Amino acid sequence: MTDPATGLERMQSLELANPIDHGFDPARLARIADFLQRDYVGPGRFPGADVLIARDGVPVWRATMGHMRADGTPWAPDTICRMASMTKPIVSVAFMMLVEQGLVALDDPVTKVVPEFADLRVYAGGGGDAPFVPGPRARPMRMVDVLSHRSGLTYGIQNRDNLDAAYRKGRLDGHPSLAGNDAFIAGLAKLPLAFQPGEAWHYSVSVDVLGVIISRLSGQSLGDFLRTHIFGPLGMDDTGFYCPADKAQRLADGWMHVPGGTPKLFDPAEKSSVLREPGFESGGGGLVSTMADYHRFCRMLVGRGASDGVRLISPATLRLMTANHLPGDLPQIARGLFADARQAGTGFGLGFAVTTDPVRTLTPGNAGEYFWSGIHSTKFFIDPVEGLSMVFLTQVFPSVVFPIREQLKTLIYAALSESRA
Secondary structure: OEOOOOOOEOOOOOOOOOHHHHOEOHHHHHHHHHHHHHHHHOOOOOOEEEEEEEEOOEEEEEEEEEEOOOOOOEOOOOOEEEOHHHHHHHHHHHHHHHHHOOOOOOOOEHHHOOHHHOOOEEOOOEOOOOOEOOOOEOOOOEHHHHHOOOOOOOOHHHOOOHHHHHHHHOOOOOOOOOOOHHHHHHHHHOOOEOOOOOOOEEOOOHHHHHHHHHHHHHOOOHHHHHHHHHHHHHOOOOOEOOOOHHHHHHEOOEEEOOOOOOOEEEEOHHHOHHHOOOOOOOOOOOOEEOHHHHHHHHHHHHOOOEEOOEEOOOHHHHHHHOOOOOOOOHHHHEEOOOOOHHHOOEEEOOOOEEEOOHHHHOOOOOOOOEEEEOOOOOEEEEEOOOOEEEEEEOOEEOOOOOOHHHHHHHHHHHOEOOOOO
């Protein structure tokens, strides 16, 4: 594929196979580009977008459109994006690699690695201009609670109470300006939990804590561990916790959704904080990456833990990660974000949301599909039944405004001419 701006061949371009050979109708696939152009890029809801569809790890269709910067620079095949919470599945796989090595177990107490959490309390009121009310002593938090967002930790972006406000004040949502892992953990240890560990599902900084656990267990920084054990083996050469200077020209601008209008520029690429090495490597949302790189991660997942002769985790471990670990679906157990009826038929595993009942989702697909998104509207999903994977990239904050994943899924499954279900 050629860069329309320079006419030069892009090194990150993915060679596409004939979709007919992989069970797709090309004419129906073409509807996806028409839809994105008509409903999103054309009207300016998304300045630019990139979507890749693969089957059995083989790319079969891609559309790249719009611009990556406010100056009109076209969205390129190797555009670097803020992946935000699409960092979480990668870090969760990294942790399970340590589980497979026998260095940690899912039912281990978090205090085995994070002793600072030994005297946590549960939120009972207060905060703001007053001290927090001393609540009951928290039950031991387990590693599985951290992986599945049942830890009792929260996010400042939940914006529900004084506890969330304290997270925002302390920049405890994984902010890159934090003075490293120990400072992050120390900040959390001063605050109560939102609830007893294991009591509910609550989207939180849990995977940031998981990143600290990985670093302490491995003796490496989180970034070094990921480069050594995931990015290097899979060839994810453009993925990391910041965008280096020699790749800065490929970083997309960041936009913010404006209700009733077009997105406004809020993080110009030339001035973005992601151009600087962070003080804190956020396991919950700090990575930048490209379409080709994140596809390589998805290809490993479709390959049941292995890709191109490289195995990261076993099929059994991946099955455990992508099973629903909740007693019901998200609307029944979740608090705050993702606690609404739109999550019907969706549970959560160890690092991934999981489709438990496609009928209740009102979207085509299969039970066992797993997925997640990033707050800049990046999306991905894996359907093990069909061998399908999709990666969608844009850079518009926040991600909950438009049902783009559900819309793309509908169009993708409509283009399947050969189903394995």
